[in-house]
Amino acid sequence: MENLIGLLVLAPLLGAGILLCGGRALDRVGHWLGTLLAAVSFALGAVLFADMLGRDAEDRALDVTVFQWVPVGGFRADVGFHLDQLSMTFVLLITGVGTLIHLYSVGYMEHDERRRRFFGYLNLFLAAMLLLVVADNYLLLYVGWEGVGLASYLLIGFWQHKPSAATAAKKAFLVNRVGDVGLSIAIMLMFTTFGTFAFDPVLGDADRAGEGKLTAIGLMLLLAACGKSAQVPLQSWLGDAMEGPTPVSALIHAATMVTAGVYLITRSGAIFEGAPDAQLAVVTVGAVTLLFGAIVGCAKDDIKKALAGSTMSQIGYMVLAAGLGPIGYVFAIMHLVTHGFFKAGLFLGAGSVMHGMNDEVDMRRYGGLWRYMPVTFVTFGLGYLAIIGFPGLSGFFSKDKIIEAAFAKGGTEGWILGGTALLGAAITAYYMTRVMIMTFFGEKRWAPAPSPDRPSAEPAAEKHGDGTHGAGELPHPHESPKSMTIPMILLAVGSVFAGGLFTLNDTFLKWLEPVTGHEEGDSPVSALTVTGATMAVLVVGVALAWAQYGRKPVPVTPPRGSLLTRAARRDLLQDDFNHIVLVRGGEQLTRGLEAIDRTVVDGAVNGTAVTVGGLSGRMRRLQNGYARSYAVSMFGGAAVLIAATLLMRAV
Amino acid sequence: MNPVSYLYLSALLFTIGGVGVLVRRNAIVVFMCVELMLNACNLAFVTFSRMHGNLDGQIIAFFTMVVAAAEVVVGLAIIVSVYRARHSASVDDASLLKL
Numbered sequence: 001m002e003n004l005i006g007l008l009v010l011a012p013l014l015g016a017g018i019l020l021c022g023g024r025a026l027d028r029v030g031h032w033l034g035t036l037l038a039a040v041s042f043a044l045g046a047v048l049f050a051d052m053l054g055r056d057a058e059d060r061a062l063d064v065t066v067f068q069w070v071p072v073g074g075f076r077a078d079v080g081f082h083l084d085q086l087s088m089t090f091v092l093l094i095t096g097v098g099t100l101i102h103l104y105s106v107g108y109m110e111h112d113e114r115r116r117r118f119f120g121y122l123n124l125f126l127a128a129m130l131l132l133v134v135a136d137n138y139l140l141l142y143v144g145w146e147g148v149g150l151a152s153y154l155l156i157g158f159w160q161h162k163p164s165a166a167t168a169a170k171k172a173f174l175v176n177r178v179g180d181v182g183l184s185i186a187i188m189l190m191f192t193t194f195g196t197f198a199f200d201p202v203l204g205d206a207d208r209a210g211e212g213k214l215t216a217i218g219l220m221l222l223l224a225a226c227g228k229s230a231q232v233p234l235q236s237w238l239g240d241a242m243e244g245p246t247p248v249s250a251l252i253h254a255a256t257m258v259t260a261g262v263y264l265i266t267r268s269g270a271i272f273e274g275a276p277d278a279q280l281a282v283v284t285v286g287a288v289t290l291l292f293g294a295i296v297g298c299a300k301d302d303i304k305k306a307l308a309g310s311t312m313s314q315i316g317y318m319v320l321a322a323g324l325g326p327i328g329y330v331f332a333i334m335h336l337v338t339h340g341f342f343k344a345g346l347f348l349g350a351g352s353v354m355h356g357m358n359d360e361v362d363m364r365r366y367g368g369l370w371r372y373m374p375v376t377f378v379t380f381g382l383g384y385l386a387i388i389g390f391p392g393l394s395g396f397f398s399k400d401k402i403i404e405a406a407f408a409k410g411g412t413e414g415w416i417l418g419g420t421a422l423l424g425a426a427i428t429a430y431y432m433t434r435v436m437i438m439t440f441f442g443e444k445r446w447a448p449a450p451s452p453d454r455p456s457a458e459p460a461a462e463k464h465g466d467g468t469h470g471a472g473e474l475p476h477p478h479e480s481p482k483s484m485t486i487p488m489i490l491l492a493v494g495s496v497f498a499g500g501l502f503t504l505n506d507t508f509l510k511w512l513e514p515v516t517g518h519e520e521g522d523s524p525v526s527a528l529t530v531t532g533a534t535m536a537v538l539v540v541g542v543a544l545a546w547a548q549y550g551r552k553p554v555p556v557t558p559p560r561g562s563l564l565t566r567a568a569r570r571d572l573l574q575d576d577f578n579h580i581v582l583v584r585g586g587e588q589l590t591r592g593l594e595a596i597d598r599t600v601v602d603g604a605v606n607g608t609a610v611t612v613g614g615l616s617g618r619m620r621r622l623q624n625g626y627a628r629s630y631a632v633s634m635f636g637g638a639a640v641l642i643a644a645t646l647l648m649r650a651v
Numbered sequence: 652m653n654p655v656s657y658l659y660l661s662a663l664l665f666t667i668g669g670v671g672v673l674v675r676r677n678a679i680v681v682f683m684c685v686e687l688m689l690n691a692c693n694l695a696f697v698t699f700s701r702m703h704g705n706l707d708g709q710i711i712a713f714f715t716m717v718v719a720a721a722e723v724v725v726g727l728a729i730i731v732s733v734y735r736a737r738h739s740a741s742v743d744d745a746s747l748l749k750l
Contacts, residue, residue, distance in 0.1 A: 625749030627742045631672055 001051050002064035004044050005081040005134055008091065011041040013127035019120030027116050031109070034119030035102040038126055042095035049088055057514050060085055063136060082136030082199060086515045089333060090133040090263060093340045097255040098126045100487035104348050105247040107483035108355065112245075118158060122251065125151035129256040133263060138187045138197040141264075145183060145228070148257055149176045155251075156244040168240035175237040179227015183264075186220035189213065203270040211275055218271050218278025221264055222285065229261025229315050231289045236574045238312055239296070242304040246351030249304055253311040254344035259336055262315065265322040266329050269516060279323050283409075286320030287420045289313065292572060294427035298434065299568030301558055302361045303350045306435050307343070310387065313424060314339050320417065321402045324409055329516035331401040334499075334508050338394035341494035342386040348488045349380030353439060355484070356477040357446070363438040364556050365447045370440040372477035375485045377440050379492035384436050386495035388429040389538055394499030396534075399425060401503075404530045408521020415524075422537055429541025437549045445556050446475050657698040664691035678730045678740045682723075689719045 015037035019030050026033065052060045061084035070077040083091070102122060109115045128147025135141040157169025190197045193209050206214060225231065230238035238258075242249055252258060265272065265282060272279045293312025300306040318336050321328035354361060356373055370377040386393040389400065403425065407418035479485065502508035509518060523530075560566070567573050664687055671684030693712045700708030734740050 623749045625746035627745070628673060628676075635669060635673065 001048065002062050002081075004048055005062060005064055005083050006066055008041055008044045008048070008095075009081075009127055009130045009134065011037045011044065011127075012123040012130065015123035016120050016127060019116055019123065022116070024116075030116030031102075031106050031119045034123050035099065035106060037123060038095065038099040038102045041126065041130065042092075042099045045088075045091045045095045048083065049092060052083075052085070052088055057510070060514070065136075069140075076196075077139050078137065078198075079140060080136040080198075081134045083134055084515050085512050086263075086266065086333065087133045089337060089512070090259070091130060093259075093337050094126060094129050094133070094255045097340050097344045097491070098122075098129075098251065100490055101247050101251050101255070101344065101348070104250075104351070104484050104487040105245075107481045108247055108351055109245065110481075114158075118155075118245070121151055121154045121158070122247075125155065125251060125256055129260070132260055136199055138183075138190060138199070138202070142180075142183055142187060145224075145260065146180065148228070148260060149173060149180065152176070152241070152248075152252060152257055155248040156241045158244055158248065162243065164240075165243040168237075168243035172237040172241050175234050176227045179224045179234055182220045182223030182227065186217050186224065189217045189220065193217070199267070203268070206270040206274050209274070214271055214275035215277045218268070218275040219281060221268050221271065222278060222282055225261030225264050225282075225319065226285060227261075228264075229258045229319065230312050231261065231285050231316065231319055232292050235289060235292065235312055236571065236578055239300075239305050239308050239571050242302070242308055246304065246347060246354065249308070250344045250347035250351070253308070253347060254340045258311060258315050259318075259340070262318045262322055262332055262336055265319065266332060266516060269322075269325070269329060272323070273325055279325060280413075282323030283320050283413075283417060284323075286316045286318070286323055287417055288316070290316030290320060290420060290424040291427070292316070294424050294431065295564070295568050296571055297431040298427060299561070299565050301364050301569075303353065303363050303366075303435060303439065304347070304361055306363070306431060307346055307350060310346075310428065310431065311343060313428065314343065314387070317399065317402050317421065317424065320421065321405055324405050324417075324521075326517045326519045327408055327521040328402065328405045330509050330512045330518050331398060331405055333512060333516070334502055335395075335398035335402055337502070338386065338398045338495070338499050341491050341498055342383040342394060345379055345383035345488055345491035345495050346387065348484070348491065349376050349383060352376040352480040352484055352488065353380075353477075355480050356475070358473075358475045360447070360475065363435065364554060364558060365445050366439045367442045367445040367554065368440070369477055373479050375479055376488065379485075379488040380440070381436065382492040383495050384432050386499070388432050388542070389425060389534060391535070392500065394495050394497070397499035397503040400531055400534055403534060404523060404527055405521055407525055407530060408523035410522055410524070418525075418530075422533055425534055426537035426541040429538045430545045433542045433545035434549055437545065438554055441550065442554055445554065446477075447556070448474055654698050654702050657694060661691045661695040661698065664688075664694065676741045676743050678733070678742050681742055682726055682730065685726075686719060686723070689715060 015034050019026060019034055022030065048062075052062075061082065063080065063082050065078045065080040067079055068076060069079045102119070105115075105118065105122065109118055112118065125148065128144050128151050130144070132141055132144030132148060135144060153169050153173040156172050157166050159165045160169075187197050190202055193213050194202050194205055196202065223234075226234040241252060244252075272282065290313050293309045293314075293316055295309075297306050297309025297313060300309060314335070318332040318339070321332035321335065352373065353366065353369060353376060356369075356376075357366065360366070382393070386395040389396040403418060403421040406421045407414050409417055512518075525533075558569075561569070570576065668684040668686075668688030668691060671687065672681050675681050675684065693715050696708040696712045696715070698708075700706060700712075730740060733745060737744060
């Protein structure tokens, strides 16, 4: 059984290798090969899952050391896998949702001539993410972590001929690097503190290290998580990452990448429990991002960017829950899984809408689409109901639990966190209703196909074969092909039933408890009150959005809006902040350093050279070529020497 | 006769030779002045030898004479060839060895 874990990672890696090195010969079958290998990985995951269910809760974890990676004296870094319930959950989510997204991409990228390469990158993404979650030490996790960063860079910049996509890829990579530095420092700190970075010894001995050390490690891990999971202050890359093809957005937001930070924090729970200050930082980051993403999501007219803001906000919920300690871990992961379903469904739905609408992304140019795309409408609608927490659907159970856990934190902190989470739920209901109404209801506001040089146009538009999508024509919305709708339907089923299934008999809680531990918080408000409040804010949010967008027609040109709206359209000025503080600051710093280099360092070097040069120019005159003058200096020198000798003797 | 007088003579000859080397331009004269200085040294050696009753100084004088003879051979040859090449025996004319 243990050997299957290696194959699990190897299958998509093999796919990436074959597809990227295989050349054009594979153009015709490459996409099916990639999908097949992703499915193989999922099948292996399912086999392992079945095997795991067959054993007792306490000894479900599998450990296997594949080979010694860096054996140096007493130091050992192994390539080893550790598959427990937490990893298993991620493996199933990554391979399951990943396979569906592969299948969807077969249809979505049909007209792209670089489709084989695209599938190679997708497989690489899966392999890196799987390595990240099954690694049994932080160093191997770091390898997967970097692999995810690389794959996301390649995929976000897949349409590299668009400067905006190339820039977005670079931005994502650079912002991620800031987080990666945090992870590498955390690993180094672990090594100096514990002498190893394998999970077992580090997490087992965590309480023996001093609180200061643990706080430092925890904060560095938090920085890493902020980078990968797009949490404030490193969230700015997520919105721009929408430049990638839509399946990539779905993959990044649902199954891979942004979930890595939540995994890291949950996995390192023992460290955070020993460092309350770091935990406080985690919940603060989670709560701030929760509101930040939600507010950004309210103002965006680009359907993908609105969903990106939503992801940021939902990941904020998970980070918040993970920062709460044992009362929140299980719910963080549960929300992660349900979010994986409905967010993937929403993104695939958005991709399907764009596919039918000449790759238009501006929601102000949609409207009334429910009649033309019934399958997309229903699946997107179910995802929408799930994310806003409609009773009975996935999001209702998982989000409700997180809000309860936030209140259960206790004291003023509990009230603040719980209130923030509730407010976030209201805003979620508002912006998702807005997306829903603007896209599927109301009157048609369709516009002629954007010309290819419009920055928002996805270049796949140029390649449509049926010739009906030429620039300047009104779109003919149509339902997407089966390869696209089937994954959407499956994900919609997950969005509807996953939450209920997990909550029934506390299945998910019992499943994860042996790994993450769980304790019931001491909540000042009853669970029923929290649920009631959640429902109340849900109704308020939906009603507000309906009053604003459902009752009166949506203007095609966006109104000027309040100060907050305009700020939110610009990602709450995050980029401006980064530009002024980091870019300008960096420029000033380099300019200052350059000036110092020019005046002080170069000054010293050049000054010495000039002095020596000038001096030697004057000294050169002494060499006049006249033998007699040389003789004079010899005589003079001899005379001085003799005089000095005599003088010394006299003294 | 007091041998010290020879030392005074030697110093006088050496000074004359030194001044000659420094102030004269004609290579032949400079050369002769060098010889004068060498011989002043010889005189001093012999005088000291006499004063201290030790033969070492006299033997050194012979060595000096041999070296001087060799030097004359080489030196005169150089002077003659320089004169043939540049039609001048002035040491200041041969001042090319500079930057």
